[in-house]
Amino acid sequence: MSRDTLTIIDNRTGQEYEIPIERDTIRGSELNKIKASPDGPGLRTFDVAIANTATCESRITYLDGEGGVLRYRGYPIEELAEQSSFLEVAYLLVKGHLPSASHFDMWQHNIKMHTLVHENVKHFIDGFRYDAHPMGILIGTVGALSTFYPDAKNIDDEESRRVQTRRLIAKIPTIAALAFRHSRGLSYVPPDNDLSYPGNFLSMLFKMTELKYRPDPVLERALDVLFILHADHEQNCSTTTARVVGSAHADPYSVVSAAAAALSGPRHGGASEDVVRMLHECGSVDKVPDLIKSVKAGERRLMGFGHRVYKNYDPRARIIKKIAYEVFEVTGKNPAIDVALELERIALEDDYFVERKLYPNVDFYSGTIYEAMGFQMEMFPVLFAIGRTAGWVAQWAEMLANQERIARPRQVYLGEDLRHYVPLGKREDRSEQETEITGPY
Ligand code: CMC
Numbered sequence: 001m002s003r004d005t006l007t008i009i010d011n012r013t014g015q016e017y018e019i020p021i022e023r024d025t026i027r028g029s030e031l032n033k034i035k036a037s038p039d040g041p042g043l044r045t046f047d048v049a050i051a052n053t054a055t056c057e058s059r060i061t062y063l064d065g066e067g068g069v070l071r072y073r074g075y076p077i078e079e080l081a082e083q084s085s086f087l088e089v090a091y092l093l094v095k096g097h098l099p100s101a102s103h104f105d106m107w108q109h110n111i112k113m114h115t116l117v118h119e120n121v122k123h124f125i126d127g128f129r130y131d132a133h134p135m136g137i138l139i140g141t142v143g144a145l146s147t148f149y150p151d152a153k154n155i156d157d158e159e160s161r162r163v164q165t166r167r168l169i170a171k172i173p174t175i176a177a178l179a180f181r182h183s184r185g186l187s188y189v190p191p192d193n194d195l196s197y198p199g200n201f202l203s204m205l206f207k208m209t210e211l212k213y214r215p216d217p218v219l220e221r222a223l224d225v226l227f228i229l230h231a232d233h234e235q236n237c238s239t240t241t242a243r244v245v246g247s248a249h250a251d252p253y254s255v256v257s258a259a260a261a262a263l264s265g266p267r268h269g270g271a272s273e274d275v276v277r278m279l280h281e282c283g284s285v286d287k288v289p290d291l292i293k294s295v296k297a298g299e300r301r302l303m304g305f306g307h308r309v310y311k312n313y314d315p316r317a318r319i320i321k322k323i324a325y326e327v328f329e330v331t332g333k334n335p336a337i338d339v340a341l342e343l344e345r346i347a348l349e350d351d352y353f354v355e356r357k358l359y360p361n362v363d364f365y366s367g368t369i370y371e372a373m374g375f376q377m378e379m380f381p382v383l384f385a386i387g388r389t390a391g392w393v394a395q396w397a398e399m400l401a402n403q404e405r406i407a408r409p410r411q412v413y414l415g416e417d418l419r420h421y422v423p424l425g426k427r428e429d430r431s432e433q434e435t436e437i438t439g440p441y
Contacts, residue, residue: 006018006019056399063309065310067312070233073093081225087108094390111166112170112193114170134382138382141179152251161252198223202223219327223373225319225323238262243396243404247405259388269381276377305353305364306361312359316361320369324337324372331373344364363380
């Protein structure tokens with residue numbers, strides 16, 4: 001008869017252990033009971049990059065990487081992208097269910113109440129150099145918000161958590177737009193709360209001398225869907241960062257700033273920027289085979305391809321590819337899309353990519369849309385962060401509600417055994433080989 005347990009025999013001691021299996025996982029604390037000697041350390045798993053360890057219980061996002069399935073709170077991403085709006089999805093992620101019409105009105109009102117930023121936030125942004133990377137501006141400015149809202153440190157106060165959640169979702173587009181206008185030397189445009197969430201964002205970005213900015217409905221909807229698609233992705237690098245920093249009971253602005261810092265890396269949201277850089281560098285369809293060759297030779301990675309969890313087509317990439325053509329109807333075609341399509345065509349037939357199950361991910365096509373809409377490449381990860389803020393705050397709130405302990409992983413120590421301090425004047429110069437281990441500082 002099958003039992004939901006795992007039997008382990010420790011050959012060091014001959015001892016047998018029976019460990020419960022729950023939802024295809026065993027508890028790490030059970031392994032800790034396995035010891036070579038009663039006073040010795042318990043057994044641990046060695047899992048670099050937390051690749052095969054569940055670090056939390058979550059009810060927010062379901063992801064089946066083999067099947068290419070993504071659901072927020074049970075709803076398929078395709079249905080949400082087709083029928084919902086970003087603010088509704090943000091409600092869904094944070095509260096766990098879709099709002100009634102009256103609750104949605106209230107939620108929208110509550111978010112809009114917080115779209116303005118303190119004048120000093122603008123002065124803070126003015127302090128950045130004209131060519132500062134907007135992601136650096138976003139990370140710094142969101143972190144700085146904790147100094148404007150010291151009540152945010154009251155993380156045990158439900159009302160405070162609620163207000164900071166609204167503030168974060170409301171102010172992220174304002175800060176992103178301030179970073180954009182700063183890079184262009186343009187005056188700042190205050191929020192227009194008559195407009196939708198993405199419509200107001202477009203106004204804060206692109207309004208010039210007109211009295212009222214009227215967003216193009218196709219671009220407004222495209223941006224809204226892109227925010228939906230980026231809103232959450234279970235325990236990815238930045239979300240894990242959010243939960244880890246939050247587990248120390250840091251305030252939510254510090255949490256979101258830390259998460260955005262993780263997102264900025266080129267292996268994560270920073271890839272959106274590098275994809276378009278790569279497409280431009282490649283230049284034309286006839287150069288695609290050379291690019292593929294250099295990727296296969298290990299000289300570079302095909303940016304926007306591959307994923308730790310998806311071993312199938314990323315469902316978000318499929319939706320984004322469709323939106324690209326709707327946007328190009330308005331903006332004109334971005335020629336980089338032809339290079340992207342040819343890259344995808346060749347890669348999906350090539351053994352290197354097929355064997356490794358490398359498919360286009362969310363970042364592969366998004367940049368071609370953003371570029372056509374008038375964003376410089378450095379803004380792409382910032383746009384990713386706007387959508388993902390809803391997920392970060394939902395995951396942060398869930399982590400607190402689950403009363404998770406402070407995150408504190410273990411290590412396998414490979415360093416020196418005990419040695420004693422030698423005074424500076426008595427030390428020899430080290431050989432070049434020895435200094436290479438840590439590198440010259
Ligand atoms: N181009 C070429 N080869 C690749 C790529 C790629 N983009 N991605 C993975 N591989 C190869 C890699 O060389 C390795 O081959 P081998 O087994 O021969 O050594 C194999 O595939 C497995 O790669 P890995 O680095 O162990 O995979 P990972 O799960 O640690 O990394 C990843 C995932 C997303 C960091 C990686 O696929 C990558 O660097 N992709 C390019 C950057 C990118 O598009 N990032 C955005 C990710 S999706 C949005 C987000 O989460 O932000």
